[in-house]
Amino acid sequence: MSQNILIIGGVALGPKAAARAGRLLPDANITMIDQGTYISYGGCGIPYFVGGDVQQMNGLRTTNAGVVRDEAFFTTQKNVKTFCHTGAVSIDRRAKTVTVENTETGGQSQMPYDKLVIATGSSPRIPPLPGVDLRNVTSVTCLEAAQEIQQRCAANGIQHAVIIGAGFIGLEMAVALADMWGIKVTIIEMVDHVLPAQLCYNFAQMARHDLESLDITVLTSEAVKELKGKDGAVCQVVTDKRTIDCDQVIFSIGVTPNDKIARDAGLLCHPRGGIMVNSHMQTSDPCIYAGGDVVVMRNLVSGDFTYLPLGSMANRQGRVIGSNLAGQPDVFEGVVGAWCVKLNNMHFSGAGLTLHQARMAGFDAVEVSIEGADKAHFYPGHNNMSLNVVVDRQTRRVLGIQGCDEDGSAVKARTDVVAAMLQMGKPTLNDLANAEVCYAPPFAGAMDVLNAVANTADNVVAGRNVALTPDEFMELWNNRKENNYFFIDFRPEKAGKPIEERHPGEYLSMPLEELDERVAEVPTDRPVVLVCNTGTRSYEAQLRLRRHGIEAVNTYGGHTAFRKRGEGDAF
C-alpha cells in the first residue's frame, strides 16, 4: 500500500514540500489541508499588491505561466490532494491520525498519516490593547486583509494610516500607502529606531530619512497605549506621547509561530515559541516534519536558536522536507539571517548579526561603517553604498553585515557574499578583505566596497583608525558650544569652506593635500574631530596628524552619511 503523507498548511512550505514529494513519489498518497481559502500565495508580495506594482491579487497566486495555484491545481497537476477550509485540530501520534475540521461546516474527521508535515506558519502579533478589535484595525499577512486595504485605498477610504511597528511589512506597507495612494502615514515604533532587529541606529537614520522623503512620519521610542473608535471603527491612536487621528491602523510588530497543535501533541518546542527540528527538519517525532514560520532554527553565527519567518526560508526548507519525505535524505543546517527590504529610493539588506546581537551572543564585537562607490567611481550612475560590518575584535571574525544603496541588487550582492561566507564557515576580516567578487567598472570598484569595509575594519581593530559613528559625530557637533570640540573637513575647499565660514573657530576646511603645510592650524589644546566625504580622506589625515604627534578622531561615512541621514543642513 502506498504511504500516506499529510501536510498541514498550504501557503509556502506546505506546497513546496508537497510538490517535491509528489514529483519524487508518484505513487504516494499525498494530502494537503489548509484552513483558509487561498493557498500557495506570495504573502511577501502583499505590499506590492497594495502599492499597485502587482495589479491583480491573483498575481500573487499564479505560476509563471499564469495558472492559479488553487485546490484543483495541486490535486490535478501536482499529485497532491488538496483541501481548503480544512483546519487541523489535533494530532494523535500513537494512532498516526490528525483530527481535522471543516471550517465552514464545523464537521470533524480523522486523516491518517505515515508521515506528517506541520506547516502551520505564523500569526501576526496583536498586542492586548484596548481597541484592537475595532474596524479598520488589521495586520496584513493574509490576502483577505490585503484585499480589504487595497479596496479601501482605491475607494479613497483612507486619509491617515498608522502603522504600529517598524519592521519589514510595516515599512513596506507605509511606502505602498504613501507612494501609490498619497495617504498620510505615521509609523510608531517602540524602540529608538526603525528595523531595530536588523539595523544599527546609524543606518536606521538613513531609512528614516528615506521614509520621510515620502512625507511619512516616523515616531520612535513611543508606545501605543490604546486605539479609540467611533461607530465601531478606529479613529485615534493614543501613545505615551500624543493622540493621532487616523482611519486605518496596521499592526506590524512581528509574528508568532502557530505551534499550538505541536505543543498539544507533545512535540519539542522552544520555550519562546516555535517547533524544534533537527537538520533533516524532523521534529522530536521522526515521523513528523516541520518547517517555515512554525519552527526555530539554529543560527550558524551565534549558535543560538533564531526565529526567522521568511518566505524564502520556507521555500528552501520545503524542498528539503519534500526530499526527506521521499526517502532521499537532505539537510538544512541552519540560518545566517539574510534579509533585504526596499523602501522609497533606498534598499537595505543584511546578514548575520547586528552589533547588539553579537554582543548579546557574547562576542567582543565592534562595528565599522563606510561609504563607498557601488560601481567604479568614474563610471556614470554609480551610487555611494553604505556598508556596516560587525567583527569580533579578538578573533577578527566577521559576524555580520548591513548595507544601504539605491541599487537594490548591488547591496544584495554584497550582503549575499557575507551570508555565503557565514554559511560556509567562520570568515575573518582577511577573507572579506580578499573576497574575490566580480569586477568590471559597470559593476564595482577595483577595490570592491566589500573589500573596502573589511580593510577599514582591519584598520579599526588594529587601532589605527579611531572613528566616531555619524551619531556620535552629531552629538559632538550639536553640543560643540559646551564640549569645545574642533572639527576639520578634509574635502576640497569648495565643499568645506562654506561651512567654515558659517562656523568660524569651530569648523576648519583643510583639503587633505594641504595638511602637512597647514598642520600648525590644527589645535592641540582642544579635542579634534576629522571628517571628509566618506571617511577615507579623514582616515589618511588621522594617520598624518599622528606623525605630527597629534591624535584626532575620524568619522565613519563623513558628509555622505550625514546627507543620507537627512542631516546635510546641520552645517
Add this chain to the structure above:
Amino acid sequence: MSQNILIIGGVALGPKAAARAGRLLPDANITMIDQGTYISYGGCGIPYFVGGDVQQMNGLRTTNAGVVRDEAFFTTQKNVKTFCHTGAVSIDRRAKTVTVENTETGGQSQMPYDKLVIATGSSPRIPPLPGVDLRNVTSVTCLEAAQEIQQRCAANGIQHAVIIGAGFIGLEMAVALADMWGIKVTIIEMVDHVLPAQLCYNFAQMARHDLESLDITVLTSEAVKELKGKDGAVCQVVTDKRTIDCDQVIFSIGVTPNDKIARDAGLLCHPRGGIMVNSHMQTSDPCIYAGGDVVVMRNLVSGDFTYLPLGSMANRQGRVIGSNLAGQPDVFEGVVGAWCVKLNNMHFSGAGLTLHQARMAGFDAVEVSIEGADKAHFYPGHNNMSLNVVVDRQTRRVLGIQGCDEDGSAVKARTDVVAAMLQMGKPTLNDLANAEVCYAPPFAGAMDVLNAVANTADNVVAGRNVALTPDEFMELWNNRKENNYFFIDFRPEKAGKPIEERHPGEYLSMPLEELDERVAEVPTDRPVVLVCNTGTRSYEAQLRLRRHGIEAVNTYGGHTAFRKRGEGDAF
C-alpha cells in the same frame, strides 16, 4: 636607518602596495618607478572612456575627490617618492640593487632596496603576423592608445574597426565603438565562440546575439592570417575565410606577464609565464614580492596555477603586499576566477570553472542551465536570468557558475555568492540549494534563481532530469527531417499552437495541464523532445510521462534561452 622599499611598476598593484606601506611605515623610504608617463590609472575603464561614459581621460586617473594621481601626488601625499619614465633594467639580488634607466635620456643608475616589489604588469599579446606594425593597429591596455582611438573616433576617422580576439576588452571595445560612435565593427575569434575562457557555447550564443543587436559582426572559428596596409596604415584584414576592409584593428587576444626581469634575476617563474609567489605574495627570494598581472596564482577550485590578470586582483594583492612590507603579515590564498562584463543589454559574469576547465582539471563534470526570474515573478521589471552551474557528478561539488542578465548587479550577486563559497571551502549542491540569500520581491524570487539552479542540477545528477542544451536542441530541431525527432511544447496554447500549425507532425502544443488526458498523443515510436518557456514545465512533463512509461528528453532554458540566443525565428 629607515628601510628602502622599491616598487617597480606604478599602474595598479604598485601604487596600492606603496600607499599601504606608506601609511603603515611613516619612516620608510619608499620609492616607486614606472617606465610610462601615466601611473595609477584605471585601465579597465578604457572602453568606457572610448565609449563616452567617462568624459575625460583624466577621469581614469583621479581620486574620488578629483585629484590627479601623478608623481607629485604620490610623492607629496602618499609618502612614496615616485619617478615616471623610469624603467627597471635588471635586479642584482646579491647587492640588493636595481639598475634603472631613464626612458627619455637612456641614462642608467642603481637603486638600492631592502624590500622589492615587482609590479611590472603585463603586455598585450600581438601575434607574429604580417602587418601588425601598420598604423592604426593597436591594443588598448594603455592610456596613450586609448586616447588615440578616442580622438580618431571623435574626428570621425574610423569607418570600420576589426577587433581580433573576443575576450573582455575586445567585446567592451566593440560595444564602445558601435554604440557611442556608430562605427561598423567586426570581431574575429579563433575559437568557436566569444569569451571562450569564460563561457560555455550556449551562453556565448546569447552574448553573440546581444552584440549583434548593435550590428556588430561576430566571426568565430576564424583565424587572421595577415593585415594589409596602404600608405603605411592598415586597410584590410585577411582571415582564412575572407578579406575585410577596415581602417582600425584592435588586438585583444590576451596579455602576457612582464616577468623577464624576474626570470633574468633567477626568480622562480611558471613555465608558461608569470612569477610564482607564496601566500604572502613573496617570490622565491623572500625580499622580493610580486603581484598583479605579473604573477600566477593557485586556483582554489582546480588546484592548478592560473593566470588571472584583473585590476581588482591587483588591488587586493597590492594591499596584502603593502601590509607584508610593513611587517604586518597578511596572506592571499589564491583565486577562484570571478569575472563580469557588460555588453549591450546583457551583463555576463562567472566564477570558478567552466565545464571545459573542470574536465581538463580531471573532474567528472556536468553543466546544468536554467532560466529564472531575477526578482519575484510577479514583481514588475524582473528579467529572466540565465544561470549555468558546473558540478562534479560524483561528489556533487559545485565547481563553477556563469550567468547572464539584463540587471548587472543581479547577476553579479549570484556569481559572487558562488565565488565566496568556493573561496571558503568545497561547496556542494546542497550548500547552493540552501544558500541563504537576501529575499524580498523587489530583489529575488522566494526560491532564488541561485537555489533553483542547484535544485535543477540535483535533479540532473540524480538522473531525474535528462535535458538537452539549447545547442543540442537546435541541432535536433534543424535536422528534424532526417532524425525523425518529435517536439512537444508545454507552454500555454497561445505560445505553442502557432508553432504546431507551422510544423504539423513535428511540433505539438500541449499545455502542461492537459498532459495526462492527452498522453495518447505522445508518440512512442520516435524520439521525443520536451520544451517549455524555461525548462521547468517540461521537466515536470518529463516526470509525468515517465509515470506513463514514456521516456523523453527535456530542454534547458526552453524558448527563453532560444530567444536570448536570437533563435526565436527558428520556429
